[in-house]
Amino acid sequence: MTPDNIQSLQHEQRLFTPPAAKRAHIPDMATYEEHYRRADQDPEGYWADRAKELLSWSKPWDKVMDCDFNIPKINWFVNGKLNVSYNCLDRHVENGLGDKTAIIWQGEPEEDVRHISYRELLADVVRFANILKKLGVGRGDRVALYMPMVPELAVAMLACTRIGATHSIVFAGFSAASLMNRIQDCEAKVLVTADAVLRAGKKIPLKGNVDDALTDCPTVTSCVVLKRAGIDINMVEGRDLWWHDVVADPNIAPTCPCEPMDSEDLLFILYTSGSTGKPKGVMHTTGGYLTYAAHSTQLVFNLHDDDIHFCTADIGWITGHTYIVYGPLALGVTSVMFEGVPSYPDPSRFWQLVEKFKITSFYTAPTAIRALMRDGSEWTKKNDLSSLRVLGSVGEPINPEAWMWYHENIGKSNLPVVDTWWQTETGGILISALPFATPLKPGSATRPLPGVHARIVDAEGNPTTANEGGHLIIERPWPGMLRGVFGDPERFKQQYFDRFPGKYEAGDGARQDEDGYFWIMGRLDDVINVSGHRLGTAEIESALVSHPAVAEAAVVGMPHEIKGQAIYAYVTLRADADESDELIKALRNHVRKEIGPLASPEVIQFTVGLPKTRSGKIMRRVLRKITSGSTALEDFGDTSTLADPSVIQDLIAGRHN
Ligand code: PRX
Numbered sequence: 067m068t069p070d071n072i073q074s075l076q077h078e079q080r081l082f083t084p085p086a087a088k089r090a091h092i093p094d095m096a097t098y099e100e101h102y103r104r105a106d107q108d109p110e111g112y113w114a115d116r117a118k119e120l121l122s123w124s125k126p127w128d129k130v131m132d133c134d135f136n137i138p139k140i141n142w143f144v145n146g147k148l149n150v151s152y153n154c155l156d157r158h159v160e161n162g163l164g165d166k167t168a169i170i171w172q173g174e175p176e177e178d179v180r181h182i183s184y185r186e187l188l189a190d191v192v193r194f195a196n197i198l199k200k201l202g203v204g205r206g207d208r209v210a211l212y213m214p215m216v217p218e219l220a221v222a223m224l225a226c227t228r229i230g231a232t233h234s235i236v237f238a239g240f241s242a243a244s245l246m247n248r249i250q251d252c253e254a255k256v257l258v259t260a261d262a263v264l265r266a267g268k269k270i271p272l273k274g275n276v277d278d279a280l281t282d283c284p285t286v287t288s289c290v291v292l293k294r295a296g297i298d299i300n301m302v303e304g305r306d307l308w309w310h311d312v313v314a315d316p317n318i319a320p321t322c323p324c325e326p327m328d329s330e331d332l333l334f335i336l337y338t339s340g341s342t343g344k345p346k347g348v349m350h351t352t353g354g355y356l357t358y359a360a361h362s363t364q365l366v367f368n369l370h371d372d373d374i375h376f377c378t379a380d381i382g383w384i385t386g387h388t389y390i391v392y393g394p395l396a397l398g399v400t401s402v403m404f405e406g407v408p409s410y411p412d413p414s415r416f417w418q419l420v421e422k423f424k425i426t427s428f429y430t431a432p433t434a435i436r437a438l439m440r441d442g443s444e445w446t447k448k449n450d451l452s453s454l455r456v457l458g459s460v461g462e463p464i465n466p467e468a469w470m471w472y473h474e475n476i477g478k479s480n481l482p483v484v485d486t487w488w489q490t491e492t493g494g495i496l497i498s499a500l501p502f503a504t505p506l507k508p509g510s511a512t513r514p515l516p517g518v519h520a521r522i523v524d525a526e527g528n529p530t531t532a533n534e535g536g537h538l539i540i541e542r543p544w545p546g547m548l549r550g551v552f553g554d555p556e557r558f559k560q561q562y563f564d565r566f567p568g569k570y571e572a573g574d575g576a577r578q579d580e581d582g583y584f585w586i587m588g589r590l591d592d593v594i595n596v597s598g599h600r601l602g603t604a605e606i607e608s609a610l611v612s613h614p615a616v617a618e619a620a621v622v623g624m625p626h627e628i629k630g631q632a633i634y635a636y637v638t639l640r641a642d643a644d645e646s647d648e649l650i651k652a653l654r655n656h657v658r659k660e661i662g663p664l665a666s667p668e669v670i671q672f673t674v675g676l677p678k679t680r681s682g683k684i685m686r687r688v689l690r691k692i693t694s695g696s697t698a699l700e701d702f703g704d705t706s707t708l709a710d711p712s713v714i715q716d717l718i719a720g721r722h723n
Contacts (some may be wrong), residue, residue, distance in 0.1 A: 078620050334349075373455075440618070595631050610635060610653060615639050619635055634668060
């Protein structure tokens with residue numbers, strides 16, 4: 067092992083056989099292996115079949131792929147033509163599915179529910195596409211969307227795709243400055259927004275941020291504003307238009323042809339903030355992205371025509387793009403879109419929705435699972451969850467205990483929990499169990515999907531042996547991968563392809579066990595070096611979370627005279643546990659017993675909250691600063707993606723020196 071590698075200390079051994087399913091796309095491991103082999107030996111044939119089975123193309127491609135990671139150059143379905151709006155709407159209506167529900171929308175207030183059929187959604191999209199055209203938006207132009215989780219957001223996205231415009235969605239929790247930077251970077255022509263966001267019983271103004279952002283966005287000529295909350299806002303004459311006014315215009319044509327797009331035309335830009343530097347505008351294109359979205363949605367959630375799929379993410383993140391809108395709608399299934407939060411008015415909100423809409427697949431994030439776990443399992447027992455077939459997790463490593471809690475309380479010890487590893491850049495899920503085929507190990511994303519060549523390599527790029535931690539890389543192109551960083555080809559190359567020439571570098575640490583299962587160990591930027599042993603954050607945090615008093619934990623390195631670095635742990639307790647010195651001792655012993663003395667935290671600080679990004683990921687970068695003694699907010703770098711900046715002061719106040 068080279069010293070640069072990450073050492074694994076985890077001993078998770080539990081194994082769960084997947085339940086049998088009457089209709090599984092991939093019913094067993096032999097079928098999975100067969101698909102994997104086919105995609106390995108004949109990638110062009112495999113992906114051509116998938117692209118033809120899943121999508122309608124107005125012109126076939128000349129060549130399935132033309133890619134070279136050394137340049138990098140990535141092209142899929144070369145010269146093929148298709149339209150995303152046609153694939154997600156028109157063709158389903160043409161196939162007799164017009165009355166089928168495309169989107170079940172649950173607003174934040176319980177009584178706000180809409181069942182929108184494919185025909186209705188198509189009509190709304192056609193209308194809004196014509197409005198965008200009237201506002202001067204054409205093929206290749208960018209449209210920024212800064213909206214709550216309302217059906218109009220999906221309408222605006224699909225309207226862009228219909229006319230060949232590129233959307234750039236900015237999560238509605240971001241500040242005016244973040245919105246401004248993103249609009250300036252992509253030079254959007256139109257912005258679509260709302261007066262306010264409804265969240266946990268409150269109205270959070272949005273339009274004020276827009277007004278601030280647009281003070282310095284000269285490319286934006288119009289701003290369409292949806293009235294969601296009915297608060298007073300400022301409308302700028304000549305720039306701002308109410309959504310309800312523009313859609314009521316009697317002169318809008320009832321039809322709008324679908325622009326035939328090249329497979330490699332830009333479909334959307336989505337900004338992702340790395341730990342340093344300005345956010346990267348990740349570019350996804352038309353044919354490859356949609357193929358991969360439909361393919362991965364179908365296989366990972368085992369979706370069939372009558373399924374009701376609920377992904378709890380916000381559409382402002384890639385998870386919402388792929389698994390609320392594009393994947394489910396391309397497949398013609400029913401997708402649930404939820405405006406609220408898991409804990410309001412009480413922690414049974416998700417489960418009420420499962421019962422109410424007879425949801426069959428449910429996809430959420432470890433941060434939500436841990437929060438619900440902290441509130442206690444009694445909240446999971448009030449509703450009928452018997453419609454559920456598949457449970458999924460995404461966004462961070464899922465601690466084995468959180469996986470078990472999800473499996474036992476929501477899955478009633480019977481449903482498969484698929485832990486799905488992927489990134490904004492990958493467009494869709496790359497590593498995940500297939501729910502009715504893969505034997506499950508809590509905390510492992512298991513095996514790559516067919517067509518995905520994931521490997522773990524050491525610092526020199528050589529393959530690691532079983533259980534040896536290293537860098538997660540993807541060796542070959544897949545259709546859903548990013549095509550670039552908007553306006554910055556050098557950054558694209560340097561960020562993903564320079565370190566391991568000819569390979570895609572994910573930036574995550576991981577290991578593969580003796581069965582070939584992948585275990586993600588955390589971001590490589592977060593690795594802690596204790597006495598020369600490089601430890602990933604995920605295993606230590608999972609060991610803490612496996613103690614019955616702990617709901618959530620985050621670990622970072624702190625300077626230590628002898629060890630170089632020691633482990634500083636921030637711990638949130640479950641609702642029924644109390645802080646005490648005995649508990650600190652017990653937690654240290656617990657970690658020692660679970661994974662070894664090396665990982666035993668030097669310091670444990672109890673906290674009511676952890677600094678998280680607005681998508682729910684723990685920001686260890688901020689914790690490192692707090693641990694090292696910083697008190698000034700300026701020291702914390704870019705905190706604009708922090709969900710609740712007030713936790714910083716609490717953490718500083720509770721710091722152990
Ligand atoms: O570190 C990995 C973590 O989230 C990163 C990607 O974040 P983002 O681009 O925001 O996309 C999130 C939704 C796909 C990865 O580099 N991550 C995501 N899923 C998992 C995960 N870490 C461990 N296990 C996962 N299932």
